[in-house]
Amino acid sequence: MNINHPSFGKIDKNRVIFFDTTLRDGEQSPGFSMNLDEKLRMARILTELGVDVIEAGFPVASTGDFESVYRIAELIKDSVICSLARSGGKNDIEKAGEALKPAKRKRIHNFISTSPLHMKYKLRMEPETVLEIIADGNKKARQFTDDVQWSAEDGSRTDPDFLCRCVEVAIKNGATTINIPDTVGYSTPEDMRRIFKDLLERVPGADQVIFSCHNHNDLGLGVANTIASLQGGARQVECTINGIGERAGNAALEEITMILRTRHDEFPYDNRIISKKLLNASRTLSTITGFDVQPNKAIVGRNAFAHESGIHQDGMLKNAETYEIMTPESVGWNRSSFVLGKHSGRAAFRDKLKSLGYDEFSDEKLNEAFQRFKTLADQKKTVYDDDISALVDDEVRDHEF
Numbered sequence: 001m002n003i004n005h006p007s008f009g010k011i012d013k014n015r016v017i018f019f020d021t022t023l024r025d026g027e028q029s030p031g032f033s034m035n036l037d038e039k040l041r042m043a044r045i046l047t048e049l050g051v052d053v054i055e056a057g058f059p060v061a062s063t064g065d066f067e068s069v070y071r072i073a074e075l076i077k078d079s080v081i082c083s084l085a086r087s088g089g090k091n092d093i094e095k096a097g098e099a100l101k102p103a104k105r106k107r108i109h110n111f112i113s114t115s116p117l118h119m120k121y122k123l124r125m126e127p128e129t130v131l132e133i134i135a136d137g138n139k140k141a142r143q144f145t146d147d148v149q150w151s152a153e154d155g156s157r158t159d160p161d162f163l164c165r166c167v168e169v170a171i172k173n174g175a176t177t178i179n180i181p182d183t184v185g186y187s188t189p190e191d192m193r194r195i196f197k198d199l200l201e202r203v204p205g206a207d208q209v210i211f212s213c214h215n216h217n218d219l220g221l222g223v224a225n226t227i228a229s230l231q232g233g234a235r236q237v238e239c240t241i242n243g244i245g246e247r248a249g250n251a252a253l254e255e256i257t258m259i260l261r262t263r264h265d266e267f268p269y270d271n272r273i274i275s276k277k278l279l280n281a282s283r284t285l286s287t288i289t290g291f292d293v294q295p296n297k298a299i300v301g302r303n304a305f306a307h308e309s310g311i312h313q314d315g316m317l318k319n320a321e322t323y324e325i326m327t328p329e330s331v332g333w334n335r336s337s338f339v340l341g342k343h344s345g346r347a348a349f350r351d352k353l354k355s356l357g358y359d360e361f362s363d364e365k366l367n368e369a370f371q372r373f374k375t376l377a378d379q380k381k382t383v384y385d386d387d388i389s390a391l392v393d394d395e396v397r398d399h400e401f
């Protein structure tokens, strides 16, 4: 790979470009639409997080989308701003170019379906027509910017020989990034690894462009497929905060980031994401959309660094690495939390008492308070700090009178 990219210059072979589509594919999911102010707020969070490319919207789809892309292009200068367009849409590419006018660095992302199913039923087009549209679309997009991305919609279900022809045509006509989406989240990691490896080996000019993956999560494999795509040679990952997106969503940015951090020896792909800002990005998006992530969501869920079982809490007090593979601080949490419940043990209970200011406890008093706590924990799902204070204060009073 010896690429001189129009937006990023010379790119190191292990550098991964993070392309965030929270404001486009993410926003396309039911109930997740955002108004202009919310999009601007989120765009600021994304650029501060270190996202390289922000896909800001689909300008031809609505005047609201056009305005959001325009205003984000005015506001954000540290990320490339990207605008979506159909390769063969009537005004799509012109609108995308217009909406990107104020951008310091801009990308037009044009796409068309390439799978037999989509060409026959959705587009009602012959493969040769699709090839002509790919050529025209990319040529037209290059009139507005040197940074042009082309996507083969439903690319993972496309005949491999035809996919090679499509990619070759896109490159010859000016595309500098080639994205192969797993649009319906059907592929396995092995499929994605092979698709990128094949394209890189077979398509003339493939070493002059960046290959990109865009994995949907219908089988829960979006993130795994993203890592496999990198192993196959992709160097751009498309993702969203909290994994929001069409149907079951897109690959989650926070999960990809932390796989690349915690397993860097096996996946030595460098990026600009500032992991300490992940929790804030997730929470801001939840506040804007009104949808919390599930408690057990990796990295950013309420329970991601919470420990209830006595055995785990005891291990954590001895060495946090016993039950945590990354530090909570590295992704923006203040600390791990010990949730006291019926599975908690004496060590965690003593630790909790200390943190609440009760540190002068004899073993006998501690045992009695611990028995009361266990009785309470059997009755309540969660025992809060106030419950513990009340229980200990009762214990002290009982001994005084």
Ligand code: KIV
Pocket: 025, 111, 151, 152, 153, 154, 181, 182, 183, 184, 214, 216
């Ligand atoms: O999933 C998909 O195929 C897409 C394309 C528009 C890139 O979102």
Ligand code: ZN
Pocket: 025, 181, 183, 214, 216, 246
């Ligand atoms: Zn998508």
